[in-house]
Amino acid sequence: MGPVRAGASPPGGASGGRVSVVVATRDRRDELLRTVYHLLALPERPRVVVVDNASSDGTPQALARLHPEVEVVALGENLAAAGRTAGVRRCPTPYVAFADDDSWWEPGSLRRAADLLDAHPRLGLVAGRVLLGPEGREDPVCGLMAASPLPAEPDLPGPGVLGFVACAAVVRREAYLGSGGFERRLFWGEEELLAADMAAAGWALVYDAGVVARHHPSPARDARANRRRAVRSALLTGWLRRPARVALGRSLRALRSSLRDPDARAGLAAALAGLPWALRGRRPLPPRVEEGLRMLESG
Numbered sequence: 542m543g544p545v546r547a548g549a550s551p552p553g554g555a556s557g558g559r560v561s562v563v564v565a566t567r568d569r570r571d572e573l574l575r576t577v578y579h580l581l582a583l584p585e586r587p588r589v590v591v592v593d594n595a596s597s598d599g600t601p602q603a604l605a606r607l608h609p610e611v612e613v614v615a616l617g618e619n620l621a622a623a624g625r626t627a628g629v630r631r632c633p634t635p636y637v638a639f640a641d642d643d644s645w646w647e648p649g650s651l652r653r654a655a656d657l658l659d660a661h662p663r664l665g666l667v668a669g670r671v672l673l674g675p676e677g678r679e680d681p682v683c684g685l686m687a688a689s690p691l692p693a694e695p696d697l698p699g700p701g702v703l704g705f706v707a708c709a710a711v712v713r714r715e716a717y718l719g720s721g722g723f724e725r726r727l728f729w730g731e732e733e734l735l736a737a738d739m740a741a742a743g744w745a746l747v748y749d750a751g752v753v754a755r756h757h758p759s760p761a762r763d764a765r766a767n768r769r770r771a772v773r774s775a776l777l778t779g780w781l782r783r784p785a786r787v788a789l790g791r792s793l794r795a796l797r798s799s800l801r802d803p804d805a806r807a808g809l810a811a812a813l814a815g816l817p818w819a820l821r822g823r824r825p826l827p828p829r830v831e832e833g834l835r836m837l838e839s840g
Contacts, residue, residue, distance in 0.1 A: 665744025730774030772808025
């Protein structure tokens, strides 16, 4: 099925029509409707595009009925994270924020991200702060990004990063699409590869604690399946972009884990099935990017 346009949220508000929000979803209609409610209530009044990954629960129809101002891109297959790219292509704005169907942005955050991207033309991505659950506890990854050991660059507004949480990221549309977007064959753990490819293309990525996303992880998430997908993605990303010794080291660690962890074993098997594709697409990173990754991994 091709894109289905259910409407378009009007640009404007405090962000001046600079930011759209792309939400990827699959079979979480009620949670998605809550997310859309929060996004439409933002003072920035962002354009909202929902990419539906072949839901079977009537998600596109519910959105068209309840929120006709939202544009729906209904896919005929589940592209998972890579489905976001179909949404980005529909956005006319220079910047695009991502949200999951169980996350949304704090008021003012999109305006702040747009201001940072306006002021720093080399900046390709702003990684925001993630607050988890109703209690708003900070995701531990935020502390790691805030304490990034990468050398500070005086022309950038925050610590440099080479990773991010997708549902708390705002990208320059040009940088995202020019770097290939999220790789559809990874299906999970997609941020690592995109961050490396954006940096390799010369774009900067920074963390800013003033750009805040709320994430209420869905109870429908399958932790074991996600673990298997994470192992697979880490291994394939290693073979796609990292030096052979790094990729081999990841593979050996996964092999050791697989001896006692059935999920690691399943992830390793899935990675081995995808290895021919990864080797065909292998493109080692520039030395400066690889050096940054090594700093982060040793820090």
